Amino acid sequence: MKRRTFLQAIAGTGLSSLLAENSLAARNQPSMRFLRPPGSLSEDDFLSRCIRCGKCGETCPNRCIKYFDLENGLSSMDTPYITPREQACILCMKCGDVCPTGAIQPLEREMYTILKNVKMGKAIVNRDLCLSFQGKTCGVCYRACPLQDVAIRTGRLEQPHVLKDCVGCGLCERSCIQIPQAIRIIPDYDRTPV
Amino acid sequence: MSWMLIQRHLNKLRWFILSVIFGMLILIPFLHLYQTYEAAHAYDLLSPMEKTISDSMEWLTSPFIKDPETELNQLKGTTWSGTLFGLKLSDPLAVVGQVAAGKMIYLPFLLTALIPILLSIIFGRIFCGWICPATLLYELNDNLAAWLRRAGLPVSRHKFDQRLKYLVLVVGIIISMLTSTIAFAAMYPPAILGREIYYAIALSGFGAGMVFFILTLLFDLMVTRRGFCRYVCPGGALYSLLGRFRIFRIKRDVAQCNDCAKCNVVCQFGLDPLRDDFSQECNNCTACIAVCPTDALSFTINIKDQAFQGPGHLGHLHRKHQDKGE
Numbered sequence: 001m002k003r004r005t006f007l008q009a010i011a012g013t014g015l016s017s018l019l020a021e022n023s024l025a026a027r028n029q030p031s032m033r034f035l036r037p038p039g040s041l042s043e044d045d046f047l048s049r050c051i052r053c054g055k056c057g058e059t060c061p062n063r064c065i066k067y068f069d070l071e072n073g074l075s076s077m078d079t080p081y082i083t084p085r086e087q088a089c090i091l092c093m094k095c096g097d098v099c100p101t102g103a104i105q106p107l108e109r110e111m112y113t114i115l116k117n118v119k120m121g122k123a124i125v126n127r128d129l130c131l132s133f134q135g136k137t138c139g140v141c142y143r144a145c146p147l148q149d150v151a152i153r154t155g156r157l158e159q160p161h162v163l164k165d166c167v168g169c170g171l172c173e174r175s176c177i178q179i180p181q182a183i184r185i186i187p188d189y190d191r192t193p194v
Numbered sequence: 195m196s197w198m199l200i201q202r203h204l205n206k207l208r209w210f211i212l213s214v215i216f217g218m219l220i221l222i223p224f225l226h227l228y229q230t231y232e233a234a235h236a237y238d239l240l241s242p243m244e245k246t247i248s249d250s251m252e253w254l255t256s257p258f259i260k261d262p263e264t265e266l267n268q269l270k271g272t273t274w275s276g277t278l279f280g281l282k283l284s285d286p287l288a289v290v291g292q293v294a295a296g297k298m299i300y301l302p303f304l305l306t307a308l309i310p311i312l313l314s315i316i317f318g319r320i321f322c323g324w325i326c327p328a329t330l331l332y333e334l335n336d337n338l339a340a341w342l343r344r345a346g347l348p349v350s351r352h353k354f355d356q357r358l359k360y361l362v363l364v365v366g367i368i369i370s371m372l373t374s375t376i377a378f379a380a381m382y383p384p385a386i387l388g389r390e391i392y393y394a395i396a397l398s399g400f401g402a403g404m405v406f407f408i409l410t411l412l413f414d415l416m417v418t419r420r421g422f423c424r425y426v427c428p429g430g431a432l433y434s435l436l437g438r439f440r441i442f443r444i445k446r447d448v449a450q451c452n453d454c455a456k457c458n459v460v461c462q463f464g465l466d467p468l469r470d471d472f473s474q475e476c477n478n479c480t481a482c483i484a485v486c487p488t489d490a491l492s493f494t495i496n497i498k499d500q501a502f503q504g505p506g507h508l509g510h511l512h513r514k515h516q517d518k519g520e
Contacts, residue, residue: 009361044374048296051288052379053275054389057397058226059267061233067393069401075375078389078403098267100275100284101292101303 032072034081035120035170035187037065038089039096039105043189049103052078056095056104064089080104082120084170084185089120091146091169111147114167121168121187123152125160129182132159141183144175167193198489205484208323212330215273219327219388223395224251225266232262272388273325274379275306282306285321285385286314286436287429291376294367311436318437322423322430323477328383331411332420336462339415352418353464354425356475363431382429383407383422420462424475434474443496444483446470450490451506457482457491467491470500 037056040046057065057080064087065080072081082089091114096106107113123141131138132154139158145151151166160172160183168185176183228251231240240248252262259265270277275284284306293299313320322329342349362381369377379385386403394400410422423430446467457467460481465472467482483491488508505511 045296048374048376049292049300051275051284051292051376052385052389053271053284053288054392055271055275055277058222058270058392061230061263063230063396066397067389067401074380075373077380078401094267098270098277100282100306102300 033185033187034072035084035089035168035185036191037080037082037095037104038091038093038114038118038120038167038169039107040120040191041103041105042191046103047075047079049101050079051101051103053100054078054080055098055100056080059094059098061092061094062090063087065095082170084173085181086174088170088174090171091118091167111150115147115150115165116193118167118169119188119191119193120170121185122164122166123162123168123170123172123183123185125162126182126184129178129180130160131178131182132157138177140175140177141172144171146171198492201480201483201492202489203484204480208480211324212327212333215325216327216330218269219272219391220395222269222271223392225255225262225269226392227396228252228255229262229266272385272392273321273327274382274385274388281309283309285382285429286311287378287382287432288376288385290367290432291370291378294370295374295376297371297374314433314436314440316441317478318440318442318474319430319433319477320437321433322427323479326384326429327387328407329423329477331387332383332414332423333462335411335414336420339419342415349416352421354418354421356424356464358425359427359431360435362426363428366428378428381406383410383427384429419464423477424463430477438474439497440474441495441497442478442493443499444472444476444478444480444491445494445496445500446503446506447490447492448503449507450488451508452488452490453506453509453511454487456485456487460485470502472499 036043036046037060041049054067057063057067064082064084066083067078067080068076070077080095091109093107093109093114096104099106105117107117125133127133135157137158139154139160141160142148142152142154142158146169147165147167150163152160152162152172155161162183168188170185172183173181173185224247227244227247231237231244231248237245237248255262255266268277268280273285275288276282284303286307289304289307292303310321339349366377366381380403386407390400390404390407410426414421418425444467451468453468455468458465461467462479462481463475463477465476483493490506505515
């Protein structure tokens, strides 16, 4: 191959892919319910920062961080995620320390830092399923919560009420004794703390 | 002379280092499992298999550390990006991909690639030859191809243009910029391999990356010798560019060369040591130094490759030439 042909090929590929940019605009639309590790950037920033090194999962002492294969699309292949019903985050913040690119921000393990910076999602209670709302006192989710009375409080008959400071770690969903779970995390893909 | 003796055995040292790094990639997931067992404080609840892992890792690490939960965090990750005894190191390709995808520079991450970049500027594609975990498998794969060839099968005989990989690098950067995701992470064998070994040991099993890696092995075996490293690998392209003006080069001493061409046969990258052609592709694997019967090849400090010096003085071509001259 001549040098000129080679350079032309590079330029041609670049141009044609620039033209195709518009068709790629509708990317990163999450179709599954999953959480990113605590302190992750918003979904688009996260995907552009994460180099898929796998160190967050290798550091997680709770083994809650798993990795996507192809089920969430090519763009999030090999990125870390958490399914809270299987194994939830204990907010140890070790994944942020170990992340080399800042896709998961390094945060101190301290309540106000966590409340200010972490927003994986927010728990919602399904009152039709929740035992406490059926008159059978339960309160397991309240006791599982690492931010008791800050993120969740209990009312009459241990009925759980999620407050706005819930960071979405998923320990309540993990601990719920109902099948299917009566409390679940709705992920916040923008991850903007209130 | 003693330096020459060391150089002749560098290939064995290289194989040792490659095996150690590959072994570490297997060991680190087990260490992580051990850490999680320790963190859970639930040794009694482990299954027999998990108990075996926990016991063996404890046996392995207890002489060196007291608190596995925190101290083992000094050893994490893969060659793509990892922590080696507290020192964070990343592949320069990861930095290039991340800068392209994020369209910004994150300085702490850039600094982690500094040592690999400096090493590549001095030694060229040293990562490819001495560190890359995929190299170990690719070289074993090449030995397999040699056996098949000896058995009479027409395997791995094609040749392409080595500059193809620079195109892959450029296209990878463009794709990273357009999709805002790091495309290299899905097509760079050392990154894939490190990840997949972790998946297989600590998580559910091999993922789609392993399929890609096996395809590259088959490509090397069937189509072309060390084809992925030579023609496709974007990391190899980046390291070649970084090592274009590398300081350490292998040089042929024309006075000692006898034109036996063993160096050309043994070079998996298809270079031409016999005609002084190492170029930026040489990964310093030192196989040619090890195989040379007359010690004509050795490392020298030089920024440029030697131009072709003519046939070796111990070879018959040179003698014939001289006879004609006289």
